[in-house]
Amino acid sequence: MVITGLKSFVNIFFIKKENGYIMVDTGMNSKAVDSAFRGTGISPDLVSHIIITHGHQDHYGGAAHARELTGASVIAHESALEAMRSGTSEKLISHSMTGRIISFLMPKQKVRPVEADIIIQDEFSLQDGDHAIRILHTPGHSKGSVSIVLESGEIFCGDLLRGRPGKLNFSIWYDNYDDMVESLRKIEALEPEIIYLSHGSPITNEDLGNFLANLK
């Protein structure tokens, strides 16, 4: 079961396990983390793992605080580590004029650095009773992007896609277009029932299929 902890500019999710929870992303700072716990009523000591979908500040900025609060292990892809340990973001390339303007205006702020406890390369599995929670490397938005696959047919795809059904788009910043499309096709082939986006609302695999079919 998936609980949306914080539905804001960036979403924070909790995956309910047999015993406890896994937190997916932490928002930009400790405030986001605190409101996610306050909003859900989940007790921080029930969180066993914090999965970081990728090394952008809006996703891992609260991780150092969340780790202290919960005592949980932070999981991230090896390509996200450098950014996370320096409080910066994995490389962003703007693919639109708006993106370039926002990048130029954005303060070059750092967030609290954090070290990962579990480092992913291609794939990693967490056992939850009889179920496996799979974490797959799905690059494209950034090199250190991962997706989380639940046996219930739910997938978290981070920033590979943003928006809502019928109004989907790529982020205006991404690392590599071909990798991004390939990662999305990989997700589509898993035939999920629900895909959770970090910025926006959940979509179905049909929504994803329609989006991919309309790419030039």
Ligand SMILES: [Zn+2]
């Ligand atoms: Zn991102």
Ligand SMILES: [Zn+2]
């Ligand atoms: Zn983001």
